Amino acid sequence: GAVVSQHPSWVICKSGTSVKIECRSLDFQATTMFWYRQFPKQSLMLMATSNEGSKATYEQGVEKDKFLINHASLTLSTLTVTSAHPEDSSFYICSARRAGALLLDNEQFFGPGTRLTVL
Amino acid sequence: GIQVEQSPPDLILQEGANSTLRCNFSDSVNNLQWFHQNPWGQLINLFYIPSGTKQNGRLSATTVATERYSLLYISSSQTTDSGVYFCAVSRLDTGRRALTFGSGTRLQVQP
Numbered sequence: 299g300a301v302v303s304q305h306p307s308w309v310i311c312k313s314g315t316s317v318k319i320e321c322r323s324l325d326f327q328a329t330t331m332f333w334y335r336q337f338p339k340q341s342l343m344l345m346a347t348s349n350e351g352s353k354a355t356y357e358q359g360v361e362k363d364k365f366l367i368n369h370a371s372l373t374l375s376t377l378t379v380t381s382a383h384p385e386d387s388s389f390y391i392c393s394a395r396r397a398g399a400l401l402l403d404n405e406q407f408f409g410p411g412t413r414l415t416v417l
Numbered sequence: 418g419i420q421v422e423q424s425p426p427d428l429i430l431q432e433g434a435n436s437t438l439r440c441n442f443s444d445s446v447n448n449l450q451w452f453h454q455n456p457w458g459q460l461i462n463l464f465y466i467p468s469g470t471k472q473n474g475r476l477s478a479t480t481v482a483t484e485r486y487s488l489l490y491i492s493s494s495q496t497t498d499s500g501v502y503f504c505a506v507s508r509l510d511t512g513r514r515a516l517t518f519g520s521g522t523r524l525q526v527q528p
Binding site: 300330332336340341342343344347389391393395404405406407408410411413 | 447460509519
């Protein structure tokens with residue numbers, strides 16, 4: 299149980315185009331999903347917290363108009379990188395927390411990631 | 418925010434050797450998870466261990482919450498154990514459920 303998928307697993311696009319990445323919880327519902335970014339040989343950095351049915355909360359320094367997040371259902375969150383540029387090339391990973399988990403239970407489950415290359 | 422430090426940053430082992438990875442955190446936490454990131458980037462959940470000791474096969478973990486550290490033990494290492502090991506924490510009373518990651522320990526197990 300607790301499987302999270304991401305689609306696509308990799309994408310190459312031209313500078314100026316938009317790319318949408320999907321994150322799905324396959325066997326559980328998730329009221330909260332998180333989006334992280336990882337540059338080569340670095341750790342994961344939180345970009346935003348996505349709550350079902352409400353606006354995402356972005357970390358300082360992350361442009362909300364550039365990285366659009368939608369969490370329209372309890373099993374799906376999407377990240378759209380708008381007008382992508384080469385500096386947006388990175389590994390994007392989502393995670394999810396089970397809906398209905400006990401208050402102190404904050405275990406999170408991660409998707410396999412999406413590798414974005416902007417030419 | 419919470420600071421997470423992992424040591425050592427890099428580790429090279431011969432197959433069959435044992436190792437201990439350490440995670441120190443700067444404040445009390447409610448959640449601590451250990452992950453293994455494989456060569457394709459997938460984060461594999463190893464342990465959810467805000468306190469206490471757990472074992473799963475050749476791996477075990479101990480978190481001493483009062484002293485703000487956690488240890489991951491790998492016994493009889495195999496080449497498939499290679500990759501990056503991350504410790505990540507969160508503290509719920511900050512209202513923040515997102516995980517803060519350490520910088521990782523890069524493990525290479527040689528045959």
